[in-house]
Amino acid sequence: MQEKIVYQFNHSGLYVSQTVADESPREPGIFLMPGNSTEIMPPETWPDDVWPRFNGKDWTLIPKPKIQEPITPEKKLAEFLQNNPDVLNLIGKDSLL
Template sequence: MKNKIVFQYDRAGHYIGTTQADESPLEPGVYHLPANTTAIAPPDTWPDDKWPRFVGKRWELIQKPVPANDNDPVAKLSAFLAANPDVAELISNKGGV
């Protein structure tokens, strides 16, 4: 049985690293991808202030999240929205469809 390198991301789509997908014992050439992985490689390099985020079928570079001050709820929310632009977009639409 063969293995293939695949690329992991967290629940928000942020790149974590690599892992291996195992080849199907019943279908040679078909690989079973673990949850939250893709065979699509992220960019080889990116600026220090950016981070790869997997969105559907591609990687995009987003602003790298900055650790928030745990005592400042506004800073925590700001960091969360910066790391999750899709949530920020939903909020900016004010519930409109």
């Protein structure tokens, strides 16, 4: 059986990785494409601020999605108490020290 290199993308069309499509055991020359994949090769390189996105026909470079920094529970609580001083008064400031 033969294999073919194909290129996978996520549900948003953003490039994920290169993978392999296997040849169909019942139909020689026909390859079984993994979900969300294409035979069209993405750009070999791209700037750090963009990412390849498959639009159904070709790859385009779009601004790279920004990943929001996770907020710690302590910071989340501090922001909540700052925005809700009545809650801070109910629980007492001394109990937080």
